[in-house]
Amino acid sequence: PAPRTVLLTGAAGGLGTLMRGLLPDHGYALRLLDLRPIDGEPDAVVADLADREAVREAVRGVDAIIHLAGISLEASFDKILKANIEGTYNLYEAAREEGVRRIVFASSNHAVGYTPRPRGDDPLIPVDTPRRPDTFYGLSKCFGEDLAQLYWDKHGIETVSVRIGSCFPEPTSVRMLSVWMSPADGARLFHAALTAEDVGHTVVHGSSANTRLWWDLTSARALGYAPQDDSEVFAEKLIAEQGELDPDNPAHARLGGHFVTDPPIWPY
Ligand code: NAI
Numbered sequence: 001p002a003p004r005t006v007l008l009t010g011a012a013g014g015l016g017t018l019m020r021g022l023l024p025d026h027g028y029a030l031r032l033l034d035l036r037p038i039d040g041e042p043d044a045v046v047a048d049l050a051d052r053e054a055v056r057e058a059v060r061g062v063d064a065i066i067h068l069a070g071i072s073l074e075a076s077f078d079k080i081l082k083a084n085i086e087g088t089y090n091l092y093e094a095a096r097e098e099g100v101r102r103i104v105f106a107s108s109n110h111a112v113g114y115t116p117r118p119r120g121d122d123p124l125i126p127v128d129t130p131r132r133p134d135t136f137y138g139l140s141k142c143f144g145e146d147l148a149q150l151y152w153d154k155h156g157i158e159t160v161s162v163r164i165g166s167c168f169p170e171p172t173s174v175r176m177l178s179v180w181m182s183p184a185d186g187a188r189l190f191h192a193a194l195t196a197e198d199v200g201h202t203v204v205h206g207s208s209a210n211t212r213l214w215w216d217l218t219s220a221r222a223l224g225y226a227p228q229d230d231s232e233v234f235a236e237k238l239i240a241e242q243g244e245l246d247p248d249n250p251a252h253a254r255l256g257g258h259f260v261t262d263p264p265i266w267p268y
């Protein structure tokens with residue numbers, strides 16, 4: 001049977017807020033969890049992923065989990081370790097203890113951010129491209145994907161790891177024209193990831209069907225995902241404002257964009 005009650009972690013965040021608006025139309029009843037309270041959502045669970053008891057209670061009785069909670073940009077290793085690495089472990093342990101069988105994990109393009117972007121007739125980046133995290137943040141997403149694989153192999157918990165490009169109401173940079181996932185396509189992809197059968201652990205790229213796409217959407221489409229949007233409608237305006245990507249600019253050379261070139265955050 002299709003999952004109905006879904007725990008949405010990180011529900012107060014940007015993507016969580018978009019998905020709170022969109023996923024009910026796909027037939028889901030959402031239970032919400034975040035560190036921060038959410039205006040107008042008195043039933044949301046306000047808890048830190050570090051609180052194992054609270055996480056276990058939040059997970060109890062749901063059909064599936066969409067795991068968005070965590071630090072969503074580069075930060076010190078200690079912060080990433082606590083929120084993204086230990087936090088994701090705590091969530092998977094709670095799922096195992098409570099018998100939840102399906103998780104959608106918000107991975108990121110930054111797990112493979114050092115991958116050169118395709119130019120000219122280069123092939124699209126395949127989903128099995130070698131890991132090349134561009135930050136501790138991206139490294140935590142590699143950990144999450146490997147944790148998902150372990151929990152499938154050892155405990156039979158299925159995960160779709162979605163390497164999200166940029167999911168915002170509109171793309172805000174020329175790079176994002178290539179990796180943008182419209183919120184509506186994001187909800188379609190999460191729905192596909194929750195309902196496709198026999199996913200084991202599957203990694204997919206998360207974006208719309210953009211004209212300037214850099215990566216291959218085959219594994220996402222195999223789940224039943226049929227993207228409806230294309231960032232090209234924003235291209236003229238963004239290129240007029242920012243110019244085309246500069247082939248000599250290292251921040252434009254790789255999938256992860258400026259995450260590749262931003263100075264590291266100290267202390268490690
Ligand atoms: P965000 O930073 O707006 O939201 C993250 C939420 O997680 C926040 O509301 C925060 O309070 C919560 N959170 C952080 N640490 C927590 C903890 N220890 N316990 C409980 N809650 C905690 O980020 P956004 O943009 O909404 O992203 C959501 C997820 O999707 C993140 O995991 C991010 O890495 C991933 N992602 C997002 C992309 C995007 O384009 N928005 C692109 C690629 C990945």
Ligand code: 15L
Binds near residue numbers: 108109165167176
């Ligand atoms: C991410 O992983 C971040 O969470 C998001 O804020 C964007 O920076 C996105 O990647 C991106 O690469 O545009």
